[in-house]
Amino acid sequence: MSNNKSNKSKMLYTFFAWLISLAIFFPILWTILTSFKTETEAIASPPSLFLFDWTLENYNKVMQQSPYFKHFWNSVVISVGSSLLGLLIAIPAAWSMAFIPTKRTKNLLMWMLSTKMLPPVGVLIPIYLLFRDLGILDTLGGIVVIMTLINLPIMTWMLYTYFKEIPGEILEAARMDGASVGQEILYVLAPIALPGIASTLLLNVILAWNEAFWTLILTTVNAAPLTAFIASYSSPEGLFYAKLSAASTLAIAPILILGWFSQKQLVRGLSFGAVK
């Protein structure tokens, strides 16, 4: 009897989990389906879900009109570059806060996080002027630096939370054996914290990939990533929904695939310590 009840509640939970997942995934599915429709079918009312003349014409036109692979490469450089650079700074920072805390550590962490609470447009003009004067507008280097700075608080926080779970004695033992700070981080801490570092890296790659404020404001031609590619298919006067959907699908496909393969690490990293 109780087994039967538990099976029923399991089924109910599974059903709700599927329902919520489908609701979350539906806009993406709709975008993908629209990308295979003609512009006329894309605005048809009532819309057809699967029964329409499937076409690859939108992908063909989008690839002809814009240099997709250039934008794709820029997105890869910006997201991977800023995440790696961020890790280089965030790991030592999180190490010091987790293992050598001071009475100001908590305040420092909160202050770092508070920078994320400021609307980006609030610092638009100073940042733009800085970029202009340094001559790094529309450069990959400039965008990598700004993306690193934007995501650094999150990276430091995530790593700090992860490092806090590691017993300090292990690092102490390494120190007793004569390991320098660099060696301690590189050969002792990093291997133990590898899942946390990996999930931090992955999450930041995703965040940097999807960032659509600074990447649109600070780039024009040379460093424009896939967000600019999508933005170029939105029109105030004219129906380009199918082409816009094709461009969006091409832009999100790489990160969807990456997310699919790394979901285990991502979930583990994000939920670490959540049930303590």
Place this chain on the structure above:
Amino acid sequence: MLNKIVMAMCATCVLSLPVIGKTLTIATVNNGDMVIMKELSSDFTKKNPGIELEWVTLEENILRQRVTTDVATKGGQYDVMTIGTYEVPIWAKRGWLNPLDKLGENYDLDDLLPAVRDGLTVNGQLHAAPFYAESSMVIYRTDLLAKAGMTMPTEPTWDFIEKAAKAMTDKANNVYGICLRGKAGWGENMALLTAMSNSFGAKWFDERWDPQLDSQAWHDTVEYYVSLLQNYGPPGSSSNGFNENLALFQTGKCGIWIDATVAGAFVTNAQDSEVADSVGFALAPNKGLGKRGNWLWAWSLAVPASSKKSDEAMKFVSWATSKEYLALVAEAKGISKVPPGTRKSLYANPAYMAASPFAQITLDSINAADPNNPTVDPVPYVGIQFVAIPEFQGIGTAVGRQLSGVLAGQMTVKEGLARSQKLVKRSMRKAGYPKK
């Protein structure tokens, strides 16, 4: 031997100087006419060896934010910018745009439609060249109106529009008598409502720059607009903009649509529109007070003062807005695809007039638009569907949100306008109005 090599290298450098070109960065929006310009731009590069073109196509709001930041900070990222009639006078007065004084001898400035040219002229000099221009008009289904036993006058009144919308509405078959913009934004619902309010005798500010949004005329405008859409409009009108209404009209869901004249080419294109053979056009409605509810807008090409390739940029602007370019589009894409609303010669071309049933109404609407005298009573500002002051983007969008909320039933007309009046008053006071 070494000398010879050095000499040869120098000679190569000198000879290749004209070939080492300049690259122009052009910021534009993804409208159909701009897509065609990009496609045909090889004609320009062929005629101007040494000038390469790089295109930055962005969504309208992102483009506006991006180019405004760049031009205001003298970032110098763009050589040619696509901007509208709202930005040109404001930017030109601040010295952010180069006057277009090198468009070439054959450009024929006098061929530009006077209303469009005036809107882009500051201190007697053109500061942006019109690429395509539009006013607004009534677009309606001739078959539905005939079925209702009515005939659209060339100059309809708002009362007639209401009667026709009522007669054409068939909700059981998903046909709605009227489609209008409801999406919040200074260039969305407020473009329509501001132009509409002019015909109702309303105005944004009196001559002392005191906001007038709580006036009876504004109340009448919004009351009429809300009642019309709530009774005869499609569901969810408060989130409909140009594209949403275009989709509704093209799929036969709208009886009357009042919007940009540029829509004429879309709704009569049999490839995309299910109702292409039963569309009629009329001038924007009036209320018998001497003003029609039509606006004026020109997507124009300007050269920012921060561009280091100003001469080359002006060559491009001249090419893209010339009579020769219109002929090039007609030849490559068909006469009905020519960017509308900019040149007299286009409307003197019988082939264009025959191929475009909306052409005469477009011309009449543009010619009738008077941005310098937009309202029934005198006002201190210029602009028909906007007020040409920098603060308008902010206050226009804020009021747009209130009135979109009114349409969605979140508050009454009186409440919406009272809130609008309050927020406009506050913003204007902060901005230093009334100007001494």
